[in-house]
Amino acid sequence: MSLQPLTGAKKLRQLLKDPNNLVLCPGVYDGLTARLALSIGFDAIYMTGAGTSMSRLGWADLGLATLDNMRSNAEMIASLDPAVPVIADADTGYGGPIMVSRTVTQYARSGVAALHIEDQAQQKRCGHLLGKVIVDREEYFARLSAACQARDATESDIVIIARTDARQTYGFDEALERLQKAVEIGVDVVFFEALESKEEARKVCEVFKKTNTPVLLNMVPGGVTPAMSAQEAKEVGFRIMIVPGLCIAPVIRSVTEEMEHLKNQGTPTQLNANEGVVRGFKLCGMEECMEIDRKAGGKAYDTVGETKN
Numbered sequence: 001m002s003l004q005p006l007t008g009a010k011k012l013r014q015l016l017k018d019p020n021n022l023v024l025c026p027g028v029y030d031g032l033t034a035r036l037a038l039s040i041g042f043d044a045i046y047m048t049g050a051g052t053s054m055s056r057l058g059w060a061d062l063g064l065a066t067l068d069n070m071r072s073n074a075e076m077i078a079s080l081d082p083a084v085p086v087i088a089d090a091d092t093g094y095g096g097p098i099m100v101s102r103t104v105t106q107y108a109r110s111g112v113a114a115l116h117i118e119d120q121a122q123q124k125r126c127g128h129l130l131g132k133v134i135v136d137r138e139e140y141f142a143r144l145s146a147a148c149q150a151r152d153a154t155e156s157d158i159v160i161i162a163r164t165d166a167r168q169t170y171g172f173d174e175a176l177e178r179l180q181k182a183v184e185i186g187v188d189v190v191f192f193e194a195l196e197s198k199e200e201a202r203k204v205c206e207v208f209k210k211t212n213t214p215v216l217l218n219m220v221p222g223g224v225t226p227a228m229s230a231q232e233a234k235e236v237g238f239r240i241m242i243v244p245g246l247c248i249a250p251v252i253r254s255v256t257e258e259m260e261h262l263k264n265q266g267t268p269t270q271l272n273a274n275e276g277v278v279r280g281f282k283l284c285g286m287e288e289c290m291e292i293d294r295k296a297g298g299k300a301y302d303t304v305g306e307t308k309n
């Protein structure tokens with residue numbers, strides 16, 4: 001619905017040019033959480049695969065979400081404000097090199113600014129769970145080469161982020177070497193999943209400072225990586241920080257309370273009574289839509305904003 005041109009990828013590349021800038025991205029998983037993030041004014045937002053899997057499929061992040069599920073969610077989120085870059089989870093790329101190439105092309109054409117591709121086996125899981133199976137280097141590097149080639153062949157600005165999950169199974173050095181090779185292949189950003197200490201975080205940032213490759217920090221509350229604020233992440237040398245689960249815990253907590261209230265008292269809470277649905281509609285572009293109608297000479301929505309709610 002937004003009529004602006006798709007400029008997210010270009011904008012993200014600009015933001016990444018400044019070595020002293022940290023791009024802080026709240027994790028969102030649907031239209032409403034994306035609208036909330038946009039209304040607060042973040043420079044970029046992150047579409048979480050875990051959240052997409054739970055909200056679109058109702059299932060845990062265990063490799064159930066398909067390219068189609070993920071791409072269509074990312075496209076919808078990226079369309080809400082095409083000037084704000086959306087970094088989206090692309091899991092394993094959903095297959096071999098041909099499929100990875102298709103994933104990158106489709107994400108780019110859907111207005112996604114950046115995507116990350118990892119080295120877990122297709123039967124993947126959240127990077128902070130145990131028992132991850134990691135593909136060999138050859139298979140991982142083929143995924144990344146396909147991703148970079150698709151970016152270049154389509155002359156897209158999409159930012160390719162190499163994620164490695166190898167830390168848990170093969171140790172720090174193997175994970176680091178994989179990302180170093182990823183930079184040689186041509187990726188734009190590196191993502192060392194499930195860093196186990198601040199020392200490891202510092203080491204990774206130091207190594208990639210030499211090639212001026214931005215490093216992404218995945219801040220999962222209760223996950224493997226020690227908690228860091230955006231300020232601290234910046235001091236350590238990270239250039240992007242995603243907080244994938246930002247909306248998930250508050251939604252589970254507050255909606256459970258609301259459900260319990262309705263079940264036990266037979267009525268919604270005061271929050272529901274005070275905050276009508278129009279607040280949500282306003283957040284979700286109601287006025288922008290009405291303006292389009294008005295400008296085109298339509299009269300259908302003249303009085304829409306005046307309802308009690």
Ligand SMILES: C[C@](O)(C(=O)O)[C@H](CC(=O)O)C(=O)O
Nearest residue numbers: 048049050126127128220244
């Ligand atoms: C980044 C991540 O891939 C995601 O789906 O958002 C997850 C986050 C999570 O499960 O909390 C991850 O594997 O780290």
